[in-house]
Amino acid sequence: MDEFEMNQAEGIREDETPETPDENKDATEITADTETDEMIENAREILAGEEEKEETPEKKSSPLSGFFDIVSIVASAAIIVAVSFLFLFRTVGVSGDSMFPTLHDGDRLILSAFVIKPECGDIVVTCQPSAYSYVESTLVKRVIATEGQTVDIDFEKGIVTIDGKELVEPYIIEENRTHERESFTAPVTVPEGYIFVMGDNRNNSTDSRDYRVGLIREEYVMGKALFRIAPLGKFKLEKY
Numbered sequence: 001m002d003e004f005e006m007n008q009a010e011g012i013r014e015d016e017t018p019e020t021p022d023e024n025k026d027a028t029e030i031t032a033d034t035e036t037d038e039m040i041e042n043a044r045e046i047l048a049g050e051e052e053k054e055e056t057p058e059k060k061s062s063p064l065s066g067f068f069d070i071v072s073i074v075a076s077a078a079i080i081v082a083v084s085f086l087f088l089f090r091t092v093g094v095s096g097d098s099m100f101p102t103l104h105d106g107d108r109l110i111l112s113a114f115v116i117k118p119e120c121g122d123i124v125v126t127c128q129p130s131a132y133s134y135v136e137s138t139l140v141k142r143v144i145a146t147e148g149q150t151v152d153i154d155f156e157k158g159i160v161t162i163d164g165k166e167l168v169e170p171y172i173i174e175e176n177r178t179h180e181r182e183s184f185t186a187p188v189t190v191p192e193g194y195i196f197v198m199g200d201n202r203n204n205s206t207d208s209r210d211y212r213v214g215l216i217r218e219e220y221v222m223g224k225a226l227f228r229i230a231p232l233g234k235f236k237l238e239k240y
Contacts, residue, residue: 088112088113088114089110089111089112089113089223089226090110090111090113090125090222090223091108091109091110091111091229092108092109092111092125092138092140092222092223093106093107093108093109094106094107094108094109094140095136097201097204098139098140098141098199098200098201098204098205098206098207099123099140099141099142099199099200099201099205100176100200100201100204101171101173101176101200101201102123102142102171102200102237103123103140103200103228106230106231107228107230107231107234108228108229108230109123109125109140109225109226109227109228109229109237110225110226110227110228110229111125111222111223111224111225111226112223112224112226113222113223114223117146117218118143118146118195118218118221118224119143119146120143120144120145120146120149120162121142121143122142122143122224122225123140123141123142123143123224123225123237124140124141124142124143124195124197124221124222124223124224124225125138125139125140125221125222125223125225126138126139126141126197126216126220126221126222127220127222128213128216128217128220129220130212130213131212132212135206135212135213138222139197139206139207139213140199140225141197141198141199141205141207141208141216142171142197142198142199142200143195143196143197144160144162144167144196144197144198144208145162145190145195145196146190146195146196147190147191147192147193147194147195148189148190148192149162149163149189149190149196150162150163150164150187150188150189150190151186151187151188151189151190151196152164152186152187152188153178153181153184153186153209155178155179155180155181156179157177158177158178158179158202159177159178160178160198171200172200172202176200176201176202176203176204177202178198178202178203179202179203180202180203180209181209182206182207182209182210183209183210183211183212184209184210188215190215191215193217193218193219194215194216194217194218195215195216195218195221196208196215196216197216225237
């Protein structure tokens with residue numbers, strides 16, 4: 001092959017070589033267009049969100065709304081207190097001086113509405129019916145003995161004994177020690193399900209020494225005195 005033919009063949013091969021720079025350019029332009037479209041779409045979404053916020057004004061709380069909230073809270077608290085007193089606690093007033101000096105006429109007490117088992121020394125309120133109309137059915141007394149215990153009283157010395165041991169009674173003042181017999185016949189063993197009660201003012205109290213009251217069935221114990229709500233400043237009740 002002569003030199004002219006070789007040059008012509010090389011020229012043909014050079015003409016057939018694809019021009020890759022143009023294809024790269026086209027791909028770059030497509031990528032740039034796609035990114036631009038995404039940026040525009042994102043900008044539209046942001047603007048739409050800002051417009052939606054402007055169209056939805058924030059709700060402002062009014063003074064009236066706050067007032068109703070306070071009323072609702074107070075009403076809820078009142079209902080809780082009412083339910084608590086209905087099912088858990090009771091109030092009772094003291095009438096007379098049979099529990100002097102521990103309690104006075106006109107005192108008001110808070111009682112637990114349930115008593116699992118009365119214990120010696122507890123101040124309880126009882127509601128045992130009596131066959132005698134002049135004996136109050138509701139009594140405020142102190143538990144002296146419970147089931148199985150034997151009560152005896154030395155009326156000359158004013159000393160109460162439980163199961164042969166002298167009962168220590170710091171809640172009684174000297175002049176109010178147990179000198180009044182009433183209709184008591186000693187000794188007395190308290191049967192199951194009963195309690196023996198007396199007032200702290202032993203010489204001015206109608207209680208288990210008197211046959212008109214007698215022993216109290218536990219089912220008639222309304223509750224145990226927890227503390228005093230009146231008069232103010234004398235809330236605590238000592239447990240002995």
